[in-house]
Amino acid sequence: MIKVAPSMLSADFAILSEELKSIETAGADLLHIDVMDGHFVPNLTFGAPVVKAIRPYTKMPFDVHLMVTNPGDYVEEYAKIGVEYFTFHQETVPHIHRLVQHIKQCGMKAGIALNPGTPVAVLEDIAADLDMILIMSVNPGFGGQSFIPNAIKKVKQAKLLLEEVDNTSAVIEVDGGINDITCVPIKRAGATVLVAGYAVFGASNRAKMIEAIRTN
Numbered sequence: 129m130i131k132v133a134p135s136m137l138s139a140d141f142a143i144l145s146e147e148l149k150s151i152e153t154a155g156a157d158l159l160h161i162d163v164m165d166g167h168f169v170p171n172l173t174f175g176a177p178v179v180k181a182i183r184p185y186t187k188m189p190f191d192v193h194l195m196v197t198n199p200g201d202y203v204e205e206y207a208k209i210g211v212e213y214f215t216f217h218q219e220t221v222p223h224i225h226r227l228v229q230h231i232k233q234c235g236m237k238a239g240i241a242l243n244p245g246t247p248v249a250v251l252e253d254i255a256a257d258l259d260m261i262l263i264m265s266v267n268p269g270f271g272g273q274s275f276i277p278n279a280i281k282k283v284k285q286a287k288l289l290l291e292e293v294d295n296t297s298a299v300i301e302v303d304g305g306i307n308d309i310t311c312v313p314i315k316r317a318g319a320t321v322l323v324a325g326y327a328v329f330g331a332s333n334r335a336k337m338i339e340a341i342r343t344n
């Protein structure tokens with residue numbers, strides 16, 4: 129029921145394919161891929177060419193989190209690569225309904241992410257169409273930050289909202305500062321997909337950490 133999605137942001141990029149193999153063997157359910165543009169967030173990571181290059185190296189479904197000002201420009205490119213979830217930030221797009229439909233028409237699952245300062249209520253009129261709500265529990269841009277506890281309340285609100293619109297298939301994902309301790313209240317609140325970067329890649333035993341996040 130609970131899925132763990134290690135964030136590639138904390139991998140050693142110099143040996144990326146080995147890092148992917150390592151977390152897949154350790155039991156990761158999804159690969160969380162943080163695409164950052166240096167505009168929407170103050171960090172620049174990688175884009176579609178890198179995501180395409182790593183696709184053959186793992187069977188893990190790709191969970192792409194776009195922290196870019198113009199996510200709509202990349203839908204077809206990521207669809208061709210074969211990503212499972214295409215998640216963009218509500219703060220970046222005025223026409224969220226149009227973009228969600230486009231993502232789905234291109235054969236991907238559509239997610240919307242919310243910064244810590246953005247209320248869940250902005251999703252009221254789109255919640256029925258979503259495959260994922262991503263609650264950020266840090267301000268996006270960097271791995272290894274501390275968990276912001278207000279995310280727990282927002283997960284409960286997102287769960288209620290999805291129930292209200294009768295969307296039981298959408299998942300609630302939480303991203304930022306998740307480890308074997310912070311995962312506990314977040315799961316109790318209703319999150320079922322937990323992103324963890326530093327906690328997993330920095331662990332001496334990655335399999336143990338993934339299992340702890342899943343079962344604690």
Ligand SMILES: O=C(CO)[C@H](O)[C@H](O)COP(=O)(O)O
Nearest residue numbers: 268269271272304305325326
């Ligand atoms: O989206 C992100 C940053 O914007 C990362 O996915 C997130 O911070 C996960 O890293 P960590 O678990 O180390 O906090």
